[in-house]
Amino acid sequence: MPAPLVTSVDWGDVVTTTLENRSKKLSDNITNNNALLAYMKDKSRKPFSGGREIIEELRYAQNQTFMFYSGYEFLNITLNDTMTAARFPIKQASIAVVISGLEQLQNTGEEQMIDLIEARVDGAEDTFWNQMSAGIYSDGTGWSGKQITGLAALISKAPTTGLIGGIDRAANPWWRNVSVNANTDPLGVVTSTNVVQYMNKTTICLKRNQDGVNLIVADNNYYLAYLSSLQSIQRITDGGGDKVGMGFTGLKYYGAGKSVDVILDGGKNGQIPVNTMYFLNTDFLKYRPHTQRNFKVVGGNRQNANQDATVRIYAWAGNMSADNLSLQGVLWQ
Secondary structure: OOOOOOOOOOOOHHHHHHOOOOOOOOOOOOOOOOHHHHHHHHHOEOOEOOOOEEEEEEEOOOOOOOOOOOOOOOOOOOOOOOEEEEEEEOEEEEEEEEEEHHHHHHOOOOOOOOOHHHHHHHHHHHHHHHHHHHHHOOOOOHHHHOOOOOHHHHOOOOOOOOEEOOEEOOOOHHHOOEEEEOOOOOOOOOOOOOHHHHHHHHHHHOOEOOEOOOEEEEOHHHHHHHHHHOOOOOOEEOOOOOOOOOOOOEEEEEEOOEEEEEEEOOOOOOOOOOOEEEEEOOOOEEEEEEEEEEEEEEEEEEOOOOOOEEEEEEEEEEEEEEOOOOOOEEEEO
16 A cells, blocks of 8 residues: 655655654554454464464264164164364465665664664554454455455355365355344344344354353444443443453453353454454364464565665464354354
8 A cells, every 4th residue: 555645855764763853652553453363363373383284173973873772782883974174274474674774874873763673563563463354354365365264254144155174065064154144134234223132143043052152243333233232231341351351342242141242343444344243152263373483583684685775574374264163153234
């Protein structure tokens, strides 16, 4: 994206970081609302250390040899498959931080206000995680198919088609998430008067014994609908609960036997699609960075033989994965 136009002379990185009358703290004007990414990095991260793909072992059927029997009756010892594996490709991402020899000279001495490298690293990190947050909601086809596999693929609005982890959802109903389309549902489009009914309906569909939804993520419209519906017995939090705890705007929802955090991932420049609410069981939905490429410098400082400049590459490798999609849901219109 091109930099915004300015009317003053030179507001490049060197001037910004060395001008005497500048504040010693750079103002962040680029970071988006990255609530789900922050949660997944903190609570649902499962690093991996190698292999050609990210493998999720999963059980898809019951053992069919169970039987009640009497006396000398022959027992069922037929071999039957109950397990398989979902395979997710390793995706890669990088961002570069560059500084010229002249900029290093200009950014030294008493007039230095902010270390130039640190300022550029901060900017690169913000940009990097903004892009990763967009990827978490993607279908994985962006950047010519090199983008991470996000919720648009894993928790699809059309869950009866497509391959996820190499498993065909059309042929395997047990690999389909729940999708509730408010445009065609008898309850009608989501409003403050019916949003709780929709949430109840969806969470109950995703309840299995002790397993159930443990995080709900909403865009601005659905979050506001839920906020407007709140009654006095429902508790508003500041994001300081056990599950969120990272300063994001949060509410509480009680359904299907447990209290669940409802977080806003709209806000300013949020990446979640409009009119969307995801119902997640993060025990079975995972953020999988590689242990050696989790936004780490690779190759040290790099210099071309014929250029007075230094480049530092930050790299990441991994993907999102899942081992049970039937316990995930999306409400949308």
